[in-house]
Amino acid sequence: MLDLADELNRWLEEGRDFAVATVVAVSGSAPRGPGAALAVDADGIAIGSVSGGCVEGAVYDLCAQALKDGQAVRERFGYSDEDAFAVGLTCGGVLDILVTPVRADGPGRKVLQVALSAAARGEAAALARVVRGPAQLLGRALAVHPSEARWGPPRTESGGSYEGDLGGHPDLDRAVVDETRSLLNAGRTGTFDIARDGSHCEPDLTLFVESSVPPPRMLVFGAIDFAAALVRVGKFLGYHVTVCDARPVFATRSRFPEADDIVVDWPHRYLRRTRTDERTVVCVLTHDAKFDVPLLEAALRLPVAYIGAMGSRRTHEDRDRRLRETGLTEAELTRLHSPIGLDLGARTPEETALSIAAEIIATRQGGTGLPLRDSHTPIHTGTEARRSGSASRVGSF
Template sequence: MLDIADELNRWAEEGRDFAVATVVAVGGSAPRGLGAALAVDSDGTAIGSVSGGCVEGAVYDLCVQALQDGRTLRERFGYSDEDAFAVGLTCGGVIEVLVTPIRAHAPVVTAWLSAAARGEAVALARVARGPVELLGGALLVRADGSHEGSLPGHPRLDRTAVAEARAMLDAGRTGGVEISEDGSRCPGGVTLIVESSVPPPRLIVFGAVDFASALVRVGKFLGHHVTVCDARPVFATRARFPEADDIVVDWPHRYLRRTDTDHRTVLCVLTHDAKFDVPLLEEALRLPVAFVGAMGSRRTHEDRDRRLREAGLTDRELARLHSPIGLDLGARTPEETALAIAAEIVAARRGGTGVPLTGSRTPIHHDADERPPVGATEAA
C-alpha cells in the first residue's frame, strides 16, 4: 500500500470507507511486486494498481464486494492457456491479492497510513494466508518494538509477528514471512505480508555543476531525498536547484563526515576536481552506503585512482567505486547523462546487468540478492 499511502491516508482522514487489494504473493514475470495495491472507496473511486492493467477490473469488483460484505478474501490470478483474453496475467506470471475492507481493521491500518504519510519508520504486518479466522488480521509495529493491534490465535503469534516485522522494518524491506500457527518460526501455518514504511533513501549530489540539476530531478522522480553539496556558495543556490530537498554549502568531505548515511544512501560525485573529490572519496568508499559514483573522463578516473591509492585505499575499497559514473547510453545532454547515472544506480540496487532485454535471457524482475551465479542462465 505504500505507493498509495498518502492518498489512502487522506481518505481515512475524510472518514471514507474503502477496500484495498494488496499483492501478497508473486510468481513468474508478474508486472507489479509485493505490496502493490489498488483501492476502491464507497463511491467507486479507484486508485493504484496491482497488475498494470491485466486484472484490474476483476480486482476492482473484489474490492466492491469486500466493501459490501465486510469480509477479507484472497484471490489468485494467473495466465489462462485456454483463453488469453480471460481474466489473467498474459505476461505469464501469477499474483495473489489480499482484499481487505479497511473499516474492519481501521484503527491499526489507518494509524499505519498516518505514520507512513508523516515519513515515520513503521511496519504493517497482516495475515495474508492461513486459517479463515486469522485472514486479514493486522499489527502495526514501530522501530522500538512497540505495536498496536493483535492477531487472533495463539499468544505467541503476536510476539513472533512483531519480531519478524521489526526485523524487516530495520532492513527497510517489504515481503512475506512464514510462521506456524502457534507462533514459532517454523513455516507451515501462517504467511504474513509485512510492508515497511521507512524515510526515503538519500541521494547526495556533490558538485553544483550543470549535470547536477538534471540528476536532482531524476533522483526526486525515483523517490530519493536529494541533497546538493558544494563548497562554492555562488553555485549551490536554491535558484539553481529548486527541486532539491537540501542545499549545503560546505566542503564535500567535511559534510559527508557529519551527515547521516545508511545502507540505502547513494553518493554521486560530479565535481571531477581532485581537490574536492579525492578527500571526499576517501571518506565515501569506507562508508557502508549503497552506491558511490564519480563523474569524469577515463583519464580523470586513472588520475583519481592513482591519488586514492596513494591516500591508502585498498583494492577492495576502490572496487566499490562506479567510475566513470553511468551506463553507456551514448548520453550527451545533462538530462541524458542523469538518466545514464540513474540507470546504473537502479541496476546496482536491483542486480541488473544493463544489457538490452531484447535477445537476452536475464530475468526481467529481480533484486540484487537474487542475481544468478556467474555462468547461470534464467529465462525471463
C-alpha cells in the same frame, strides 16, 4: 498498501469506506512486486495498480464485492488460468492478491490508520497481515513501529510500539511483532510463517509484512548544471536529495529549487559528519582533484549502495592513481563507478542524469545495462528470490 499511504490516509480521515487489494506474493515474471496495491471506495473511485493493467478489472470487482460483504479474500491470478487473456497475466507470471474491506463499522480500521498515517508522515512503520490461515484471521493486521533508533526514536511496549491483535492470542501477537520489527528495522518487505501459539514449529499462518521507511538519500557533490538535472531525476526516483559544494556562489536555492537540502561545505567534511546507510547513493560531479579525491577516499570506506564520479577517462586514470596513493585497497576501488553512468551516448545534462540514474538502478537490481532484446536474463529480477520466501527490499536504496 503503504505505497498509497497519502491517499488512503486521507480517505480514512474523510470517513470513507473502501477495499484495498495488495500483491502479497509474486512468481515468475510480473509487472509489479509485493506491496503494490489498488483501492476502491464505496463510490467506485479507484487508485493504484496491482498489475499495470493485466488484471485490474477483475481485482476491481473483487474489491467491490469485499466492500459489499465485508469479507477479506485471497485470490491468485496467472497465465495458467483458463481465461488468462481475460483476467490473467499474459506475461507468464502469477500474482497472489489479498483483498481487505475497510469499513467504518469493521474491525481493523484503527490498525490501518496507525500504519497509514505514519507512512504518510514519512515515519517508519510496518503493517503485518495474515495472508494464509483460518478464514476468521485472514486479513487481520498489526501495525508495528521500529524498536531501534535507526528509523527514529525507539519506542517501548507501554509507549505504543504496535497496534491491533490477531484474535486474542498474546503469544502470537508478541511473536509476530518481533518478526515484523526485524523486517522493518532492515527496511524490508516480505513474508514469514508462524504457528498460532507463536512458535515456528508446524506453522499454520503466513503473514505478509509491508515496511515503510524514510526515503533513501542521494548525495550530489558539485553544484553544476549536470547536478541540477540529477536532482530532478533523483526526486523522481524517490530519493531525499542533498546538494553539497564548497562554493557558496553556486550552492544556492535558486539554482537547485527541487533539492531537499543545500549544503555549503567541503564535500569530504560534510560526508564524514552526515548520516549514510546501505541505501545511500553518492554522486561526485566535481571532477576536481582537490575536492573529489578526499571525498572519494572517505566514500569508498563507507557501506553505501553506490558511488559514482564524473570525468573523462584521463581524469579517471589520474583520480585512480591518486586514490591508490591514499591506501585504498583494490576491493574498495572496484566499488567506484567512474566515469559515472551507463553508455547511452548522453550529451545534455538531462541525458547524463538519466544515464547515471540508469546505472544506479542497474547496480541496485543486478541489471546488465543491455537492451532487453539482447539479454537472456529475467525481465523482472528478484522474483525468484521472492518465490523462495526471502524478504525483498522496499523502495530504492
